[in-house]
Structure formats: C-alpha cells, structure tokens
Amino acid sequence: MDFCGIDILSVQQFERPDVERIFDVADSMEPFAQRKQVSKALDGAILGNMFFEPSTRTRVSFGCAFNMLGGHVRETAEIGTSSITKGESLYDSARVISGYSDIIVMRHPRAGSVAEFAAASRVPVISGGDGVNEHPSQALLDLYTIRKELESKRRSIDGMRIGMVGDLKHGRTVHSLSRLLKLYRGITFNLIAPQQLRMPGEIVAELREAGHEVRETENMAKGLHDNDTIYLTRIQEERFESRLEADIYRGRFRLNRAIYTRHCQPNTVIMHPLPRDTRAEANELDDDLNQHPNLAIFRQADNGVLVRMALFALVLDVAGEVQQQVHPTRWYTGRRFE
Amino acid sequence: MDFCGIDILSVQQFERPDVERIFDVADSMEPFAQRKQVSKALDGAILGNMFFEPSTRTRVSFGCAFNMLGGHVRETAEIGTSSITKGESLYDSARVISGYSDIIVMRHPRAGSVAEFAAASRVPVISGGDGVNEHPSQALLDLYTIRKELESKRRSIDGMRIGMVGDLKHGRTVHSLSRLLKLYRGITFNLIAPQQLRMPGEIVAELREAGHEVRETENMAKGLHDNDTIYLTRIQEERFESRLEADIYRGRFRLNRAIYTRHCQPNTVIMHPLPRDTRAEANELDDDLNQHPNLAIFRQADNGVLVRMALFALVLDVAGEVQQQVHPTRWYTGRRFE
C-alpha cells in the first residue's frame, strides 16, 4: 500500500505488510517520543485536530505526536463550538476546514461521519473515532503494544494466544483488534464473556475462516490460564437496560493481583484500552497490579504517540526524512526514564 | 494608510488604496496557503486568539493564517472559561491579555466590545466579529473573492453588477460588503429581498450618493438575471417574531441548479458567507450546484486565510519580509490541488 495522501478510516483497509510498515516507522519514532531528539520534518505543517466529541487523551496524543514531528496544531475540542450545530453539512465542513490545514484528525460521535467528511476533504483525514464504528489508531497501538511486549519476551504475534475479557459485544476496541490479528497466523483467541455479551458471531466466523482458533467461555478462571496477553475491557453499563442487569456481570470479570497470580501464566501481558474505571463498584483492573512488570497499560498509552507519529509521517510522506531534520533535546528529560 | 500597529475594527476605516494594498499582500500569500512554501516571518510571535463566542471556522482560519506565517497561537474558545464572566471589565481583560501576546484577534457577542477592548490593549487588535456590528475580515475576503473571480473572467470590480439575495436587513455581511464596494466606481446593486427585509435605507442612500446604481426588487427571477456575482444569505429566522412569519419568505430566495440555469447569466459567480443551512426546510443554496465551476463559496473560505495572513503581515509590519524567510514544504500536498 502506498500511504502517501491516503485517509486512515478503518483497520479493514490494511493488509499485514501495511501494518508492519506502520510498526517499523513507529519504532523509528522512539528517539523523538523519548525526548532524545527533536525532529523538524513537519516544520511549518498544520494539523487540524477536529474533535467534535470530548476526548482529552486521544486529542492530546495526536496533537503531541504532530508537535514531535515539528508541526503546528490547530484544534477544536467540542461540538458546541462548531458550525456543524447550525445545520452545516459534513461536506461543507470538510471543504472549508481542509483549506486551512495539511492533514486532519477527526473524532465525531456519529458512525460513518469521518468517512463522509474524508470524502469531501482536500487533505488526508485520520479517524480519531466515529462513535461505535471504528477507532483505528487505538487498534493499531494495541497491536503494536502486543508486538513489542511479546518481542521483549522473545515471542511473536504469529502463534500467540490472547484472552479478551468482558463486554465483547459492545467494545469497538476488541472488534478492531481482532480484525488486525486476523491478518497474522495461528492465533488462539480465548473470549471470556457472559453469554449475553459475546463477541459478534460475524467476527468469530471471520477469525475461524482465517484459520485461527476461537474458544469462548463464561468462566473467567478457565479462560485466563492459557494466554500470552489478556486484554481487559469495561462492562459498558450504559448499553444495558438497567443497572441491575449490568450488576449481574459485575465482579465476574475483574482482574487483580490475586486472580492474576492464581490463574494466569507468569509471563502474561496485561492490557486495557483505558480509561479504566477505578471506582470500587466498577474496578475491572485493580490498582494492586499498578507496579506489576507485566502491566502494559501505560506503555500502551505511550505507544499511541509512536503509532500516531508513524501515521502522520507515512500519510504526509516524510517517514524517510524524519531522521534527517533532527537536533538533540537540550532540556531536562531525566525523570521520564526513572 | 500606514497599517503598522493599527487595530482592524471596521471596514469603514479603509479607503480604496488600503483595500487594494491588503489584496496585493493577500495575493503574495498564495505560495504559503497553497503549501508550496513555509514562511518564518513571524517565527516566535504569539497570537492571542480570543473567541468569547463559539466559532470554529473563523477561529481556526485566523489561527492557521498565523501559523502559516510561522507564529504561535494561544487561544480561548468560550465565554464560559473566561474571567469576563466574573465581572471583569473589558478594560482589565485587555490590559492583562495584551501583556501575553503580539497581536490579538477577538470575537465577542456584544456590539462595540471589540473596539472597547482594543482601546485598552497594548498590542494591535483585529476584530473577529462583535455581534450584529462588524466582521471586517469577512467583508474583505468577500470582496477579495469577487476581485479574483472577476479577474479570472477578465472583468474588474469597477463597473460590476452584484445581486444580493435574501435577508438584507439583518445580515452584517451584506452591509459591510456594500460599504467596501462603495469605494469602487459604477457598481450596480441588484438587491433582492422581500419588502420587510430590505437593505437599510441608510446604506442604500450611501451607495447612491457615491454614484452607484441601486435597484431593489422582491422578484427573485427579475433580480437574478443581470449580475456578474450573486451573493446569497440565510433567512435569519431567529430575528423574526415567529417561525410562521419567517416561513412567508422561505423558498422564494433559494438558488439551485435549475433556477441558476434559467435566470442567471452563464458566467455569474455564486457566493455565500457560509455556513449555509443544508437542511431541506432552509436550503438557501442547493447542493446540486456543488460541482458548478462558478460556485465560489469554498474558494471564498480559502481566500479567508490569505486575507487574514495579509492583515497580520501588514499590522505587524512584515509584509516585505514574508518572502525572505521561506523554505519549500517537504511533505505531501498533492490532494489539495486535485
């Protein structure tokens, strides 16, 4: 795939070599994200960071990734400040906003809206999430994290075993991640969810058709014991008819240090797309694992910057030049590596 | 006029040579806005982009224009986040905020507020709109668009014929544009509006006194047929006593491909200040004209960046240096010119 000038709207637009190209470029971004070097590859370029739905972390992550390549960021943070509320079409918005910037990241609450916007845009568009539909940079950073974590343990994605835990029916992150993993070989999926919150049958069928093994269970202990990685999700309470109904599932799909130690293999990587709800009644991933070396959730967030830098560099065709326009950081960066 | 250090608050502060100076500088900004070159003329300068009223497009347009000259942008996007809500005077706000930046763009819902703010500011202030009063950069970009569109058809502003359509009573854009056109020679104004929404008599008198021809009609078909440019506006529903009253005018002042083909001369340029309301019940300018070569509305929005760059360059006195501090863009910019 030639990334130059394309839109990034869905994980389904990628083949395996595309994903690996993104990951290789993401690897090359480490000196910048770790603040050893400053790149000027996008000096003078402008990102239109258009978030028509609240999202501090994804918005700031994209913005910082662009800054780390030397570019400017202009942004909007809320639907309330947008002419989209005045009856303007996405077509008009896209035609206008794409005249101001070199590339656009867009988040919008309505499924399909980002693709509609991208079709009218005169500059490349990267989806920052469109409602229940897709959040491709999240899926990419999840898979990138799996790759890195397993490599550090001398394993690879091919042949890996992954446990996906929780509300697998509603979570867009596990859907997209599954579709990326499908591109690899011989994955074992341990899908741990209550009967009513199972992974959609369509995705399970796709995975099996591609030659992967899919095991489904409602039993947390059973599902946990044979994985290289477990990927936890939130019980998406707001999708249930009542809080009482959601309560049925609560507590059965928590992970804490005791459960991890008892049921998981010692090297199992722990992931979560964040934010996790750390209030006592939710608490799908307990704080008592915060210092555990296999807890990858914060490395996962860090990797988001690398993957987003890679997407910018590839789409704007500067991946080869990022290393040419550099100078060392001159300020204190010590604490980051403590 | 010496632009250096002045405030830009009203179209009425300009004579014709001033307007032409702005347009000449705007022309010189094309290589930057078209992303062929990056300028560092304002490297290190800071714009305070103070929007005390929601406005994604105007705010982002000013911000990008400043970035394209190499400057930083600090901004506020909402009245709710402002100490102005805590009883602070505009005088105090201006004294404080002008200590942080090199130039300020301000939008505020109250007419007169930007001038009051500017009087206390220690740096130049450009109005981004003050309620029903003025929005000078919009009027300038409208006239700049007319100039460019007519030039491409080997005509000029002097002697042109313009049809203004819709709610001419309430629309600040048509008022300000008329006052700029007044500075030129021999314009014919075809004002197409219902009796109750006519252009204010004061403005009509000014135009006639300056030697222009003003024709007023309620008949859309009649008004459309003899123009170089038509400028459409929204029926400003919120100014009417009732929706029913507004409904009286609705549908009589729409433009679509069939009406255009039947009533307008083949070369007539179509303009609209945007956003247009594309919902079926409003729809003053139909989507079926989106691909028409004479539809200038998106070029109009693009021109906004050029005009705003020109205002920054003139007021901060770097118009002569913009071309000196350049380097070519190094990233993908292809799709913009498809």
Added chain:
Amino acid sequence: MDFCGIDILSVQQFERPDVERIFDVADSMEPFAQRKQVSKALDGAILGNMFFEPSTRTRVSFGCAFNMLGGHVRETAEIGTSSITKGESLYDSARVISGYSDIIVMRHPRAGSVAEFAAASRVPVISGGDGVNEHPSQALLDLYTIRKELESKRRSIDGMRIGMVGDLKHGRTVHSLSRLLKLYRGITFNLIAPQQLRMPGEIVAELREAGHEVRETENMAKGLHDNDTIYLTRIQEERFESRLEADIYRGRFRLNRAIYTRHCQPNTVIMHPLPRDTRAEANELDDDLNQHPNLAIFRQADNGVLVRMALFALVLDVAGEVQQQVHPTRWYTGRRFE
C-alpha cells in the same frame, strides 16, 4: 535547591535563596517578554497545559510563557472534556498524560489533587492552582512585583510594610504571599479585615515566630496609612452564609482615588491579584485609579509571564541557555511600550 526536574506545588517548598534564584532568572526573561528577542531554548519541547477548571488568564499566561521560550503547547481547558469525569484516577491520568509532554501545568478544583497527580507523573508538574489550597506561581509573581516596585523606589523587601486588605480568611493569595514574605527579614504586616474574616491564627503565629510584626485592625483608614505596598482582595461572597452577611463588609474595604490620597502615603504601591470585580456593588478597587503610577496591578499580570518563564527554565534546566538561542524580533512591537 536544585530546580532541575522538580515539581512546583507549594510556596512552602522554597527557602529565600530559591525565591531569589527564581527572581533573578525572571529578570533575565525581560528581553523576551518585552518582545525584543525571541528565544529557542525550548524549541521542540511540549507543555501539557492541563486546566480542569476554567481559567483564561492563568492558562494563557503559562502557555505564552512556554511559547516565549520556543516550545509547543498542547492543552485542555475544561473538566467536561476529560476522562477524569469517567471515573479515571489521577494516578492513571498522570501516567498517561506525562507520556505526551516534557512538563505539565495543572489546575484542578480539588485541594491536593495536583500533588497527587505529580506523584504519578513521569515529567515535572507545576501547579496552576488546586482549589482553596495553593497557587504558587501567583504568590511568586506577587512577591516578584513587590520586589520590582520597591526597587524602583530604592527600597527592598527586607524591612518593608505591607497592608493586606479584605477577606484574609478565605483568600489563598494572601496566605501564600505571607508565607513567602516570612522568608525575609523585619516585615510589618498591617492586616485590615473584619473580625470574622481575619487572617488564620496559624499564619499570624508563623509570621510572628519568624520575627515579623503583625498588626491587625478592622479600621481601613488606620490600617492604610503606614505601608510600602497594599494588597487588596475580593470579599469572597460565595463563602458567606448569605448575601446579606457579606453586605455587612461591603464598602468598608474599597479603595478609590479619594481614599488613597487621604489615607495612604504617596509612594504606596497598589496591588490586587485580579480579576477585580468592577461592578458597582463589588468594586473593591475603583477604576479612578487606573492611570495612577502606583497602581501595579497590570505590571503584576505582566510579571506573571516572567515568573512562569523562570519556572519553566529552571525546572527544565535551560536557564543558562535561554540567552544563547536568540534572535531579534522582526515584527512591530511598538505600541506595547507607549
């Protein structure tokens, strides 16, 4: 104290030499804040300007200070856009956000929250205010202003007399300023407040123990007459049981030109943390003093940029390099010095 990499959370972490080091560095920032020179010391660095509570002026002041050192600013302006509202812990927020930037400024409505955030952050954190608790950069800029104002009158902080006026019970600015002044020698504090709004006994005791003279009075005229500086505060109406109760104090603690001329010594510097409420019923500091040469409130706001630049430069360890990476400003900066 070695500033390199530390958090700035409280004025109580400083000894006198630390404060003086900050002020010396702040002095060295004048050519940049006055727009004579542009520094590139933090070229490529990223500030995460995280305001989880509305604050235009403090947010923009920190952001501009960072831009003036050459850095990028990414920010959030409201709690509503934050995953903190979704049950995420400050620990998680800090771990994630500190992966995106080189330094973080954080404001949060809950006392203690910034320290909690800083403990988990992998980059240095500067408090932008945490509710009723601390706002250390405000106290530093207040004291820096006193130093500069007195120096221009050939006096010094040691031995000075300061009148603090108004609601001394609830105002965090007077508490923090007192604790900084405590580090100096022989200060006379004239605390002018109604009985019910007196400075907390704990702070008065600290000041006396450190050898300073503290005089308390309810009598405005009496308290005003013997000071080098007076520091006015707002009657914090929202802390009273009823508006009626607050009304008891209203009007007794106003300053205007007549009162100043009658009761204050001619050289007395007038300060206020801003914003002041200029509505007639509040009006603790009258507009009729706006042109008075001893009114330091806008110089105070300007000094905020210098002090914040100094904090960034010290914490990121570039104070010695700021002068090395400079070029002159090339744009119009005249009006600022009129």
